[in-house]
Amino acid sequence: MWDKQVQLLMRDYPYDSVMATVVLDQGYAYLLTAMRHRGERLGLAPSTLVDISVHTVILDTVTYLQLCERFNGGHFLHHVPEVDAKDDGSVLRTADLIDADGWEVDWSLWTDAAKCAPCHPGSDSH
Incomplete structure (x- = not known):
């Protein structure tokens, strides 16, 4: 799957294998x-x-379903996008939480914090 x-990612974006791997890791x-x-x-x-x-990841639906079953208690983490992005600090708070949970954060990939916001504010959806 990986x-x-x-x-x-290499097919659809101008990434070499190193960049694609780093971006996928952060995803x-x-x-x-x-x-x-969750919750x-x-x-x-x-x-x-x-x-x-x-x-x-989520467009690879078979693999994504297996990921949700294994790591999300069998619950599907839905994708419910919002149209408007806002600068509310949620991207950097998310990176901080990822870091606090023990994942290595590549901060260079989280610098555009003003360009995104919760896709579905106040929910467990992405």
């Missing part, structure tokens, strides 16, 4: 953190770059 998703850290904090209604949000890898 290799296929890295290849998809998984985001998703697994969101799953770990807390934190309004987590990825940066624009991390969101690219999140979409790559």
